Amino acid sequence: MSPAPTTGRDTASVLAARADARAQEGLRSEWMPHVPARETPHPPAGVDPARLTWAETVAPGGYTHKVLARGTRLRLEDVTGDACAHVLVFSALEPWERLNVADTQKIPWQAYLGAGHPLLSGEGRVLATVVADTSGHHDAFCGTSSDAWVRARHGDPSPQGPTPSGRSLLTLAAAKHGLGPRDLAPSVSFFQGVRVEADGGFRWLGSAGPGASVDLLAELPLVVLVANVPHPLDPRPEYVVGPLRVHAWRERPTSPADQRFSASPELRRAYLNTLDHAEARGLA
Amino acid sequence: MSSTTSTTTTTGTSRLDWGSPLVAGDVVLDERVAPRAPWSAVVAAGDVLTIVDVGGNQSADCLVFAAHDTSERYSVPDTLAWQGNAYVRQGTVLRSGLGNPLMTVVGNEVERQDTIGGACGKESNTLRYGHHTAFQHGCRENFLAEAARHGLGARDLVSNLNWFMNVPVEADGSLGIVDGISGPGKRVAVRAEIDVLVVVSNCPQVNNPCNAFDPSPLRMLVTRPRPSGEEVA
Secondary structure, eight states: OOOOTTTSOOOSSHHHHHHHHHTTTTOOOSSOBOSSGGGOSSOOTTSOGGGEEEEEEEOTTOEEEEEEOTTEEEEEEESSSOOOEEEEEEESSOTTSBBOHHHHHHTTTBSSOOTTOEEEBTTSOEEEEEEEESOOOEESSSOOOOHHHHHHHTSOOOTTSSSOOHHHHHHHHHHTTTOOGGGOOOOEEESSEEEEOTTSBEEEEEOOOTTEEEEEEESSOEEEEEEEOOOTTOOOSSOOOOOEEEEEEEOOOOOTTSGGGGSSHHHHHHHHHHHHHHHHTTOO | OGGGSOOEEEETTEEEEOOOOSSOSEEEEEEEEOTTOEEEEEEOTTOEEEEEESSSSOOEEEEEEETTOTTSBBOHHHHHHHHTBSSBOTTOEEEBTTSOEEEEEEEEOSSOBBSSSOOOOHHHHHHHTOGGGTTSOOHHHHHHHHHHTTTOOGGGOOOOEEETOOOOBOTTSBBOOOSOSOOTTEEEEEEESSOEEEEEEEOOOOSSGGGTTSOOOEEEEEEEOOOTTOOOO
């Protein structure tokens, strides 16, 4: 058979189509998962690549999701300074236990996320801890973009369109874990910051620049959903977002031996509740 | 009809002001919510819900659902991002997670209303105050009990409004529930933009100033505007 005149590829028979498909093996994209994770082209410094359990670069306007074991350390990295990681976390054991943004701000008496900040569930437990942060530009007020917002700002919000909404992507990520619209509570976002002025108005802080990273430590088995789309208050008229690098590896969950366990009375009781829960379930 | 007439009574040392609707219209619902109790009602599109802070500085924790598809519900971040401000005031549009208007604040007698502080709960109380509080009452219990009456559960509870509660955000990001800026008889009025299910927990918290350490009643009034030109009796 000769190649098809329009594509230059021979896919006229099953055997030819199979050969054509198999010939794509080994092609690379700027945004892709690396499987096995140890083959990542960007191994985190100081981490034995053999310990990696997740390595991926999320496309601008893309999403990803993973179930993580308790004690997993998840690093998000803003390669270009234009990523914005909209994150939802759920207990992988009981997904109705999930990130509660109000408790996450209220219980530590602090609205702005940073190193040491817990991501709390509504059940009085720590789902994840921000254990490292070189950015400091984050937001727990504005959530992610809805379809209506994207339509007003940019145009087509559909998840596979040119300017996906965060909500449309998180809907798909949730669906891959049997979760639906009722499971999509307010999210937090990393790498594009917002601050609150005295009158309550939001002041745009934006990015801390290229190369910033945030590490989250899973304190329970987690379902993690991530959408990489512009922050809703990003003032740039264009739909601007950069790639998001993701790596994860096994460490150990926060224990009483860690300084952060007792950094405040609220944190101590939150970690105690988490440990109590994990031990009762045979996880610790 | 006494339901639209303000009456003032006192119990112990507390002054109670039962108030009256904040906007004109025929009263189609008038209910008193006991201290610490839950409440819910469907408010039809166009009707206005007035909530009266009868005893003063009593947090009315509040969730709003689209009545005909409760998977669409109040969203704190959509509401705040859309208006570009962290506080709820006159004119604030309460939006769903799809960005759609559910209700609009059409009357407000408190400088700013809270929607950052979330709801108290038996579990979160153990973090905030200690495990000795675990058998005290909490808004989350009220929300779960009242939501169950409408076929809703834990998956349906999200960050909420706290009418009459005061949660300032300071320059360094410090945030917390502080002494209230409401008072007996102060009111807020919210107009339904579509048919909505409103679920309220009359907050039972006794460990912080959200209820001035003394839970008090609320009054819920729903008024239906008359077509323009008609006088309200």
